[in-house]
């Protein structure tokens with residue numbers, strides 16, 4: 001099945017070696033997949049999901065995108081940009097209260113013309129049904145993008161991303177033994193699990209948890225369920241090998257979005273060794289997880305490792321106090 005797609009990604013995103021960072025890790029053959037460069041309003045992994053979510057919204061004749069996230073949500077910022085590209089209105093249900101000075105992603109949400117609804121403790125879309133009804137009563141036709149864009153439609157973007165990576169590997173005669181990603185709402189990992197099913201020699205996909213709100217086992221179960229429903233949505237055979245789902249909580253040093261010395265070390269190493277900017281919430285913690293795995297000797301000698309950069313860099317602006325302390 002070919003679900004409707006609204007093109008947003010400047011594909012393929014670059015695949016680059018990171019030799020200095022790899023040496024610093026004790027001789028890891030390290031590469032980076034640059035999904036911080038997806039090409040839409042500072043990029044990020046949500047752009048891939050939104051190609052299919054916006055495609056579906058347009059196919060259904062909707063005129064408004066409605067989604068939710070934290071105040072510094074990258075997903076919300078990319079949804080606002082995708083809505084602008086598609087000529088749709090965008091409403092965002094954000095956790096917290098309106099700050100006096102909008103910074104980072106929040107500044108971009110405003111510039112992109114999104115309508116903001118502040119929801120206090122509710123940062124995961126608890127208020128979306130009520131907002132949808134309100135928009136309907138005002139005569140709009142809203143399309144609800146679930147938290148993180150992680151449903152079978154959104155995850156399809158990462159089934160496609162696995163195919164994109166396979167083509168790049170064929171072109172450059174490369175093979176990855178491990179692929180490391182930040183994992184939160186799970187659409188990225190679930191889509192890649194389904195996409196790698198086509199691979200005769202699939203890499204070991206390692207999701208690094210960044211949010212400890214749920215228990216690890218429950219989080220893993222939700223990702224596995226999403227992988228299976230995504231495959232079914234696309235008319236594919238659902239994955240059966242549960243070993244393919246690797247979800248690590250080694251790097252859950254603190255609550256979601258809290259920066260510790262581990263994330264600071266990872267962010268500085270990437271910046272100072274490769275000129276590569278990570279974000280404080282997702283990729284900083286995910287690289288901290290990769291560093292922990294390397295130090296624990298989990299990558300064999302001669303094995304090649306891909307770090308999938310999922311974006312988020314606008315959140316750096318506004319994080320000086322967290323990032324510049326020692």
Ligand SMILES: *Cc1c(COP(=O)(O)O)cnc(C)c1O
Nearest residue numbers: 184185186187188282310311312
């Ligand atoms: C949303 C996000 C993730 C996590 O992706 P999921 O599909 O929600 O698991 C990782 N990195 C960044 C920068 C994100 O914005």
